[in-house]
Amino acid sequence: xxxxxxxxxxxxxxxxxxxxxxxxxxxxxxxxxxxxxxxxxxxxxxxxxxxxxxxxxxxxxxxxxxxxxxxxxxxxxxxxxxxxxxxxxxxxxxxxxxxxxxxxxxxxxxxxxxxxxxxxxxxxxxxxxxxxxxxxxxxxxxxxxxxxxxxxxxxxxxxxxxxxxxxxxxxxxxxxxxxxxxxxxxxxxxxxxxxxxxxxxxxxxxxxxxxxxxxxxxxxxxxxxxxxxxxxxxxxxxxxxxxxxxxxxxxxxxxxxxxxxxxxxxxxxxxxxxxxxxxxxxxxxxxxxxxxxxxxxxxxxxxxxxxxxxxxxxxxxxxxxxxxxxxxxxxxxxxxxxxxxxxxxxxxxxxxxxxxxxxxxxxxxxxxxxxxxxxxxxxxxxxxxxxxxxxxxxxxxxxxxxxxxxxxxxxxxxxxxxxxxxxxxxxxxxxxxxxxxxxxxxxxxxxxxxxxxxxxxxxxxxxxx
Amino acid sequence: xxxxxxxxxxxxxxxxxxxxxxxxxxxxxxxxxxxxxxxxxxxxxxxxxxxxxxxxxxxxxxxxxxxxxxxxxxxxxxxxxxxxxxxxxxxxxxxxxxxxxxxxxxxxxxxxxxxxxxxxxxxxxxxxxxxxxxxxxxxxxxxxxxxxxxxxxxxxxxxxxxxxxxxxxxxxxxxxxxxxxxxxxxxxxxxxxxxxxxxxxxxxxxxxxxxxxxxxxxxxxxxxxxxxxxxxxxxxxxxxxxxxxxxxxxxxxxxxxxxxxxxxxxxxxxxxxxxxxxxx
Ligand SMILES: Cc1cc2nc3c(=O)[nH]c(=O)nc-3n(C[C@H](O)[C@H](O)[C@H](O)COP(=O)(O)OP(=O)(O)OC[C@H]3O[C@@H](n4cnc5c(N)ncnc54)[C@H](O)[C@@H]3O)c2cc1C
Ligand SMILES: Cc1cc2nc3c(=O)[nH]c(=O)nc-3n(C[C@H](O)[C@H](O)[C@H](O)COP(=O)(O)OP(=O)(O)OC[C@H]3O[C@@H](n4cnc5c(N)ncnc54)[C@H](O)[C@@H]3O)c2cc1C
Ligand code: SF4
Ligand code: SF4
Ligand code: FES
Numbered sequence: 001x002x003x004x005x006x007x008x009x010x011x012x013x014x015x016x017x018x019x020x021x022x023x024x025x026x027x028x029x030x031x032x033x034x035x036x037x038x039x040x041x042x043x044x045x046x047x048x049x050x051x052x053x054x055x056x057x058x059x060x061x062x063x064x065x066x067x068x069x070x071x072x073x074x075x076x077x078x079x080x081x082x083x084x085x086x087x088x089x090x091x092x093x094x095x096x097x098x099x100x101x102x103x104x105x106x107x108x109x110x111x112x113x114x115x116x117x118x119x120x121x122x123x124x125x126x127x128x129x130x131x132x133x134x135x136x137x138x139x140x141x142x143x144x145x146x147x148x149x150x151x152x153x154x155x156x157x158x159x160x161x162x163x164x165x166x167x168x169x170x171x172x173x174x175x176x177x178x179x180x181x182x183x184x185x186x187x188x189x190x191x192x193x194x195x196x197x198x199x200x201x202x203x204x205x206x207x208x209x210x211x212x213x214x215x216x217x218x219x220x221x222x223x224x225x226x227x228x229x230x231x232x233x234x235x236x237x238x239x240x241x242x243x244x245x246x247x248x249x250x251x252x253x254x255x256x257x258x259x260x261x262x263x264x265x266x267x268x269x270x271x272x273x274x275x276x277x278x279x280x281x282x283x284x285x286x287x288x289x290x291x292x293x294x295x296x297x298x299x300x301x302x303x304x305x306x307x308x309x310x311x312x313x314x315x316x317x318x319x320x321x322x323x324x325x326x327x328x329x330x331x332x333x334x335x336x337x338x339x340x341x342x343x344x345x346x347x348x349x350x351x352x353x354x355x356x357x358x359x360x361x362x363x364x365x366x367x368x369x370x371x372x373x374x375x376x377x378x379x380x381x382x383x384x385x386x387x388x389x390x391x392x393x394x395x396x397x398x399x400x401x402x403x404x405x406x407x408x409x410x411x412x413x414x415x416x417x418x419x420x421x422x423x424x425x426x427x428x429x430x431x432x433x434x435x436x437x438x439x440x441x442x443x444x445x446x447x448x449x450x451x452x453x454x455x456x457x458x459x460x461x462x463x464x465x
Numbered sequence: 466x467x468x469x470x471x472x473x474x475x476x477x478x479x480x481x482x483x484x485x486x487x488x489x490x491x492x493x494x495x496x497x498x499x500x501x502x503x504x505x506x507x508x509x510x511x512x513x514x515x516x517x518x519x520x521x522x523x524x525x526x527x528x529x530x531x532x533x534x535x536x537x538x539x540x541x542x543x544x545x546x547x548x549x550x551x552x553x554x555x556x557x558x559x560x561x562x563x564x565x566x567x568x569x570x571x572x573x574x575x576x577x578x579x580x581x582x583x584x585x586x587x588x589x590x591x592x593x594x595x596x597x598x599x600x601x602x603x604x605x606x607x608x609x610x611x612x613x614x615x616x617x618x619x620x621x622x623x624x625x626x627x628x629x630x631x632x633x634x635x636x637x638x639x640x641x642x643x644x645x646x647x648x649x650x651x652x653x654x655x656x657x658x659x660x661x662x663x664x665x666x667x668x669x670x671x672x673x674x675x676x677x678x679x680x681x682x683x684x685x686x687x688x689x690x691x692x693x694x695x696x697x698x699x700x701x702x703x704x705x706x707x708x709x710x711x712x713x714x715x716x717x718x719x720x721x722x723x724x725x726x727x728x729x730x731x732x733x734x735x736x737x738x739x740x741x742x743x744x745x
Contacts, residue, residue, distance in 0.1 A: 172551070172682070172684050173682065174502060174509070174548070174549040174551070182686075210549070211549050211550060211551035212488070212551075213551060213552075213554065213684055216492070216552065216553060216554055216684075217488050217489065217492060217551070217552065217553070218488065218492075239684075239685070239686040240685055240686065241686070241687070241688045243688070243691075243698060245698070249698070250691055250692075250693055250698065250717055250721065251720075252720055252721060252723075252724045253724075255688075255689075256687060256688035256689075258686055258687045258688060259681060259687035259688055259689045262681055262682065262686070262687050263681065267508070267509070267681070268506075274506070275506055275507055275508040275533060275534060276508045276509070276681075277725045279724070279725075349720075350717075350720035350721075397684065397685050397686065398685075399684065399685065399703065
């Protein structure tokens with residue numbers, strides 16, 4: 001097959017910026033069949049498979065791309081699903097530019113192969129064409145509990161169910177999916193895709209119990225002692241929002257990104273007659289520079305606001321996916337780089353009026369190797385805003401730690417778990433995803449869930465011998 | 466699904482429901498709350514656990530109709546099912562080691578005060594219940610309070626029942642008459658709790674106030690329920706809902722509690738219209 005030597009990727013068909021910034025429909029539309037095949041032909045099927053080393057779950061990238069080039073889309077899907085249980089999700093939300101695509105040899109001169117877009121194409125093709133229903137395997141009589149229904153919990157539950165375990169997922173919210181449903185907006189990850197994954201899990205026999213706050217409604221000890229679960233996987237994420245602890249942060253009109261996004265995504269506040277209200281700001285400032293900040297900013301934009309992102313380093317250091325930054329800019333979101341909020345100022349009746357900010361400059365590298373932002377003297381200025389969204393990170397929720405005797409955690413709250421297996425300080429209790437690493441990525445959480453499923457299987461087989 | 470086993474109108478705007486929710490009943494303690502959703506498009510609404518029966522597996526809630534969700538809830542009947550019901554959330558009231566307490570409730574807050582009064586009473590603490598209502602038509606749980614307290618003082622704004630005056634008047638009188646409380650617990654409108662706390666601060670009596678800010682998840686995920694207590698930010702759903710009343714920034718809490726007023730009025734009207742059309 002002749003390779004396609006184009007230096008650039010096939011463009012992703014996208015809704016026009018001025019149209020999409022007023023609706024919540026998916027921004028990117030996905031490759032057509034022809035585009036996918038054309039893009040797949042850019043892959044050189046390298047011997048040393050550098051791209052694979054960049055994928056946290058080591059998908060056989062050249063193998064699946066070859067199948068796409070040969071128009072064997074279903075085969076491509078089977079290759080991917082050996083390593084990943086959420087390809088339709090990861091193809092959309094992975095920070096490919098710093099993972100698989102960062103290692104692709106085609107990226108040395110020109111652009112990398114669009115691995116993520118191809119992965120998405122393959123998953124969407126499969127979802128649209130496959131009529132297979134997951135078949136519930138024969139039970140092996142062992143019960144495992146999974147706490148949390150984010151990507152780590154879903155992956156762990158799925159792999160265990162396929163091995164015949166009787167798996168129950170306990171989810172605190174009324175809907176399963178974790179950040180995939182309450183955090184990442186519809187226009188980036190349609191909820192129907194997440195729903196499909198959850199339906200497939202149910203077909204495998206996984207029981208999903210919503211409205212179950214582990215640590216409140218039931219404890220890990222009760223699950224193991226009274227309810228007969230032989231092993232537990234904790235995939236409770238890192239959902240506790242951080243604040244800056246500056247003056248005015250509790251004024252009316254100041255949100256955590258979690259609250260803002262939860263109202264919009266989980267509670268559908270963007271739909272006109274929704275029961276859960278949201279403030280439709282006219283001038284919104286979002287503080288932070290990660291995916292969460294981009295999502296909050298783009299939601300606020302779609303609700304009709306003039307939106308500014310305030311970030312204390314420069315554009316180069318933005319932790320968000322490149323594509324999200326591009327899209328945000330196209331949609332008319334402004335950026336104030338090298339800017340740090342000092343104080344939020346109030347109107348007479350307690351609403352946000354403005355943010356007092358300070359200019360920053362990059363100084364010496366800090367522990368993470370990035371240059372540390374330091375304040376510029378006498379550089380204070382004001383940014384007007386009637387709504388401010390704090391998006392400066394999250395930490396693991398302390399609820400499970402506080403109610404589980406003997407579960408060791410880091411000082412900052414992360415559960416201590418073996419890297420390979422997810423085993424915690426408690427026998428039979430495993431953990432993975434953001435609950436262990438702090439806020440990270442979908443693919444890492446999914447990988448951790450899969451690894452823990454394998455370790456749990458091994459543990460229970462050994463125990464049974 | 467969570468079945469409504471009993472519905473009882475307590476006064477024109479306050480209703481009691483007993484809900485089948487064995488997993489919640491199993492763990493419930495006075496001072497804790499639940500979050501419910503009536504249906505697929507429903508809002509997540511927090512309500513205090515007014516009572517529970519572990520054997521029957523039921524949880525009692527008492528709500529006042531103030532807006533869309535309480536209105537929709539009130540249109541559900543015995544035998545209907547709530548879609549979601551999660552709990553018990555928040556920390557339980559700390560009742561141990563207290564010999565004599567006053568519990569001061571106002572309006573529908575008395576529904577929240579009642580299980581606390583009962584718990585103190587059952588463990589042998591001397592409880593003085595001071596409950597206030599706008600008028601006699603709004604009085605709830607009078608018999609229950611009487612049966613579970615050493616002393617019950619009923620106050621009304623217009624004197625149509627009990628004594629005329631505010632709950633703070635009654636509390637001040639009791640303290641001045643020499644009653645020595647280890648603690649005062651107050652539950653009701655923010656403004657009432659603020660005045661109760663101001664009063665007890667003068668007398669140096671430890672006071673706990675039960676806060677009910679706007680909430681969504683109830684698990685510490687959104688931060689919408691945050692309050693300033695003793696100069697630091699606390700999340701009412703996990704750190705509370707009860708806090709040291711002398712440390713709470715009531716002004717801020719009062720301001721935050723009306724944050725959604727401009728956005729919510731519509732929803733209420735719409736719900737009322739919806740229900741009217743359904744009834745017709
Ligand atoms: C707005 C936003 C945008 C993001 N964008 C991207 C992106 O583009 N690409 C990317 O790779 N990553 C992104 N991420 C990060 C990614 O979503 C997370 O790393 C990932 O979801 C973590 O998965 P998890 O399974 O560990 O936890 P979560 O997805 O957080 O799920 C945890 C689940 O556990 C439940 N839970 C918590 N405590 C309890 C309890 N006590 N009992 C029962 N259930 C409990 C929670 O309700 C939740 O449903 C984003 C995150 C956010 C918030
Ligand atoms: C922990 C907790 C326990 C509670 N326990 C009870 C209880 O036992 N019985 C009961 O009747 N109510 C209780 N509430 C209050 C109850 O949750 C609200 O009245 C309810 O959410 C209103 O919903 P709605 O849609 O009917 O009205 P909405 O349309 O949402 O609101 C109507 C009006 O009430 C205001 N409002 C809404 N929520 C609150 C709130 N949390 N605090 C102050 N004002 C508010 C709105 O700003 C608006 O003006 C509790 C709240 C919390 C947080
Ligand atoms: S899962 Fe993510 S990192 Fe791995 S190949 Fe797919 S897009 Fe790349
Ligand atoms: S490195 Fe790039 S070109 Fe080589 S196999 Fe991987 S995707 Fe194909
Ligand atoms: S209700 Fe969301 S943190 Fe308390």
